[in-house]
Amino acid sequence: MKETKEKFLKDSSAKSKDLEHKSRLQHAFDNYHNKQKKSLLQFSDLQLAKERAGGIRQKSIENLEKYLIEFESNFIKNGGKLIWARDAEEALIEIDKIIQKHAPEFIIKSKSMATEEIGLNEFLAEKKIDAIETDLGEFVQQLAGEAPYHIVTPCLQKTKEEIKLLFEPIRKKNGETADTENNSAEELTNTARKYLRRYLQTAKIGITGANFLLADCGAIAITENEGNAFFCASATETHIAVVGIEKIIPSINDLELLWPLLATFGTGQKITTYNHIISGPRQADETEGPKEFYLVLIDNGRSELLEKTEQRRALACIRCGACYNVCPVYKNIGGHVYNHVYGGPIGKVITPHLAKDKNFSHLSQASSLCGACTEICPVGIDLHKLILFNRRDEVTENKISTPIAIGAEKLIWLAWKTAMLKRSNMDKGGAKAKNILLKLLFKKLWGKERELPKVAEKSFNQLMREQRNIS
Ligand code: SF4
DSSP states (O other): OHHHHHHHHHHHHHHHTOHHHHHHHHHHHHHHHHHHHHHHTTOTTHHHHHHHHHHHHHHHHHTHHHHHHHHHHHHHHTTOEEEEESSHHHHHHHHHHHHHTTOOSEEEEOOOHHHHHHTHHHHHHHTTOEEEEOSHHHHHHHHHTOOOSSSSSTTTTOOHHHHHHHHHHHHHHHTOOOOSSOOOHHHHHHHHHHHHHHHHHHOSEEEEOOSEEETTTTEEEEEESSSHHHHHHHSSSEEEEEEEGGGEESOGGGHHHHHHHHHHHHTSOSSOSEEEEEOSSOOTTOSSSOSEEEEEEEOTTHHHHHHSTTGGGGGGOOOOOHHHHHOHHHHHHOSGGGOSSOOHHHHHHHHHHHSTTOOOGGGGGSOOOOOHHHHHOTTOOOHHHHHHHHHHHHHHTTOSSOHHHHHHHHHHHHHHHHHHTOHHHHHOSOHHHHHHHHHHHHHHHHOTTSOOOOOOSSOHHHHHHHHTTOO
16 A cells, blocks of 8 residues: 555656646647537536436436346347456456457457456456557557556547657558658548558457446447447447446436537537447347347446445546546646546545555545536536545544554644644744744645745734734
């Protein structure tokens, strides 16, 4: 636990001084906010839309068991095969069993945070199976050997020039001659498209995530901009979707509100380019679609989070990533320093509960509690309060300090309180001595990068008395 925290402190401290990184992120977020401003106009009453969406999601979480049972029955009726996985290990074992039937050299994948969470790519690599990321941003990160930087825009920290360099081997494999002048986004996208197409056209197995599980029709809903997820789900013989149990919603009708909200808060669009509802494998009277459709529903710590009366509200998250984009901490330190798949404000709330080794309680301390995340969240999750509930639990469970440190801290605050409660005590001693004392007591808490406020030579009370000649 100590090492994870120390690493976070070290890495975040270094990253926060990287001004180039800060300006790249700011540029990406400025574009997002400008786009979003226009799309927000589609909601005649945004607050009401958020309240309704929050209501749908909270109802789903409060009745998780009921809706999951309804979903299971409808999904099986549609011809799908459902697998429940308690944790990442179980999910990987089950996925392996499906994949081994086909003994493929590679599988294709669309963007899925659930597969990141269970470490699917690393698992497949050990089995000598290539997992080809087909989402452009994920593909870039895969070429760089890096994890996604953001849950919606995985490579937002990279410049076109950096991507062009990463694409050099791909160009060669495509038989393209390197164009040293042209590195437009279109040209780079075409290079990726050409390279990925041969995998998309020949893959036997496609793996996707899903944005929602629709209880009333036993279908999954996927929203995407590139069409690659649909390729993975429909142009292969076997489609495997890996999804967290909390993605359930009661009805297909709820998408009418949730889809535009997810698009507007996720990417600033009015509606995402492609929205799919996939209800099962190819039926007897159909000529296209996968022969088999497996859904791996993962718990992986979600039930434990559900037991937490307050923090369970975080399970309503629709993974739009909007809270990342307004968070002053994320804007300074970026995505990799969190050292886990979910970063930003939502990561601070859920990662300490979802991470297998539960070593991430320090993330809840890395917040200014400004409330910007709560304000932006399209489903009304009071993130900054949930961060506080995590902190409370850490203190009550004695996770953050040793008994000696707690005892010392209590003594310091007792001395502080005694001094502060009496005017005459406060005025005792010179400013110099007080400044030294403050430094000694609070330097570690205050951090190396910040200057402690200085105690003035004379207090306001002393100045007033002097001015009015009061002894
Ligand atoms: S917590 Fe809210 S703002 Fe953050 S990703 Fe989830 S839905 Fe979006």
